[in-house]
Amino acid sequence: MILSQLKAILPSLNNVVFELPDNSLVPEHFHVTEVGLVNRDFIDCGGTIRQEQVVNFQLWNADNHEHRLKPQKLLNIIRLSETKLGIPDLEIEVEYQSNTIGRYNLHFNGEHFVLQNKTTACLAQDACGIPAKPKTSLTDLKTTSCCGNGTC
Template sequence: MTVTSFLELLRRYPDAGITIRLPDGNDVPAHFHITEVGHLVKSFIDCGGKRHHAGSCLLQVWVADDTDHRLTAGKLLGIFERTDGLLPSNELPVEIEHEAPVLTQMPVTGCDATPEELVFHTEFKKADCLAKELCIPDFSLPGLPGQSCTPGSGCC
């Protein structure tokens, strides 16, 4: 889910409560706080030597002892309105950072929306090789026949 679609939901349902559904089907306790809205940037090189840049909007979720606290969509929208200039684009994906049980970053993948509640769904990130055509024996891409990893070839 991009920042644009996330904000559209917050604007459409300002009085709605917010639920964050974790990948295991459990919900973050309802009295959570959003303690940070951040722009996360990752620059890296893959095992095939290609450089990449990735970015996201990271919402840090914190659960405190004030169990009477509830965050509404309008309140979260107000937090976002203070981020003017922080995010380079509203097309960044939104991720949740939560201790589940260790600090974990999870993409927001969708939302079940009603005027009463916005249930944001998350997934665990998955590792992947970005240079499969160079690294996996007998793996080839259309247009790159014969590109595979052989012993001693120097690929990853």
């Protein structure tokens, strides 16, 4: 999800709710402690220099169990961040701490903002010798019955 999509959704909500990948909810007393612009410059294993830029939200649970972040308040925080930091309309990455700080993609399911697990990948598979996985068509798969005699 990009920042403009989030900003378009917020005015239609009564509450800001984040859902974790396991379908549990971030406690409703969370804070958005940071909205930032993260620039990442790196080199992949094939020697290609790459750059990545995302808008970062950091969610934090405090001891203030009465705290509730309303959609308009989050929108105000975002607008201030855009003005003060010059944040462009980029993909949003969310940081949230469970056992360690996790980094998640963001999606909206019509009701909640959903934190989606991020994965790693080799960006230069051809350069570092990782063989590509062969693509298999479903029609190429042999079928067998569960019993071996076709009577199931």
